[in-house]
Amino acid sequence: MKFYDALQLDPAILKRKIAACDEKKEKAYYWFAMSVRSVLIVAAAIIFISLLSSVFGTDNTPMGVVLFCMILGIRFVNFEYCVKDSLVTLLAVLAILVLAPSAAAVIPEVFLIPLHFAAFFALLYMTTQRPEMGNGGLYSFAYIYLTGNPVTGEALVRRIFLALVGYLICGAILFAKHRDQHTATRFHHVVRKFDLSTPIHLWQLRMALGVSLVMTAGQVFGVERFMWMGFACASLLSEYPYSGKVFTRFWQRIVGAIAGSLAFFVLYLILPESLHALMGPLGGLCLGFCTDYRYKTAMNCFGALMLGAGIYGIHGAVILRVVDTVLGVTFGLIFAALFHRVAAVRFLSRSIEE
CATH class of the missing domain: 1.10.287 (Helix Hairpins)
Structure with missing residues (x-):
């Protein structure tokens, strides 16, 4: 090779x-x-x-992170329909990622659940026809991360222009890599296939509803770094094939978060202050060797805690990371159990009868 x-x-x-x-x-x-x-x-x-x-300004660094992740993903995974329609939906995806998080920061709380649900479900439906390929995790991360880092005013205008730059780059990659694939499939064909008795659409609904609820709860109750709750919950619900059993990943997420936070804490105390800025990239390097979910969770803590330590201090950031993770996965575990019970009665049983 x-x-x-x-x-x-x-x-x-x-x-x-x-x-x-x-x-x-x-x-x-x-x-x-x-x-x-x-x-x-x-x-x-x-x-x-x-x-x-x-x-475009440091306040738009989160959008830069999202675009980089999209570039990495879109090279290998497309939307499973023709490139012409994919380019249109890609623009819609970026519009949602720019506008919905900013809207969520200013609208009345009563509208948060509908906004988050509509935006999140639309993202999943447009991008994730095969959840096993990872698009669901990518775009859920993007939405949650940007919701935790909203901008307004001039910064929002700059984020719009940054998204347009990202569209040109991602669109060019999408066209170059996938223009000859799924040529006979249009997006409206995908829309017509929607059926909640199928595992994929049930998975999309569960993801969108669960994440919209946990994100709204975090915002309404003023949870610090509520996006960490969102990441934990989304990670639990993103497991595919669809299943009501998420207990294994529940414990793996908690163990990974505790291990990663403790490792970061120890290194932060041992290393001289001049090297602290390298701990985020160190986590990224180690992530490149990880295949196990627990280790990925642990290494993802490094980048998050590097930013959190600058805001809350090292002790506060570590405690917050663990607490938010436990809250997020606990919510996800309870929600998944309730959702699966309702789905089994209303949708899956209907599918078996047919």
Whole structure:
């Protein structure tokens, strides 16, 4: 395998190849490819996000993060319908990501659930026809992250222009990589297939309703960094195939959050202050080697806590990360159980009868 091709592979695939190798030289080749891949992604992220932040303002750094993640994802995963319609829905997706979070920050609380539900469900329905490919996680992260970092006024205008730049980049990649795929499938064909008795649409509904409720609760009750609750809940509900059993991931998320927060706390105290800024990129580098959900959760704590420590202090950030995670997954666990009970009676049973 060419080295460039190896760099395109997911860590899970690279680790399977390593496990299947008999020669040490070949194992070292794939380990080296995984290492270079991780370094290149982190370096590209730093350069890309820093450049956009310098042009569109640091208050729009979160949008830069979202666009970088979209670029990584859209290279490999499309929307499962023709590129012409995909380009239109991509514009709609970015419009939602820009406008809905800002609207949620200023509208009356009574409208939060409808706004979050409509925006989140539309994102999932337009982008995620095959949840196993990861688009659901990508766009749920984007919405929750931007909802936790809204902007208004001049900053919102700059975010709109930044989104347009992102549209040109992502649209060009989408067209170049996927223009010959799903040519006979239009978006209206996807709309006509909507049926809540199917696992995919049931999964989309559960994700959208659960996340909209937990995000609204976080905003209404003034939970600090409520988006961390949203991440935890969405991670629990995003597991696919659809199932009412989310208890395993519930514990994995809690264990990962505690382990990652403690690891960050210890390193933060041990390392000199001049090296603290490197802890976020360190988490990103380590994430490039992770395939297990618990380890991914732990490494994701580094970037979040690096930002949180600057706002709440290291002790406050660590406590908040763990508490928000527990609140988020507990809500997700209860919601998933209730939703599955209702769905089993109203939708899944109807599907069996048919």
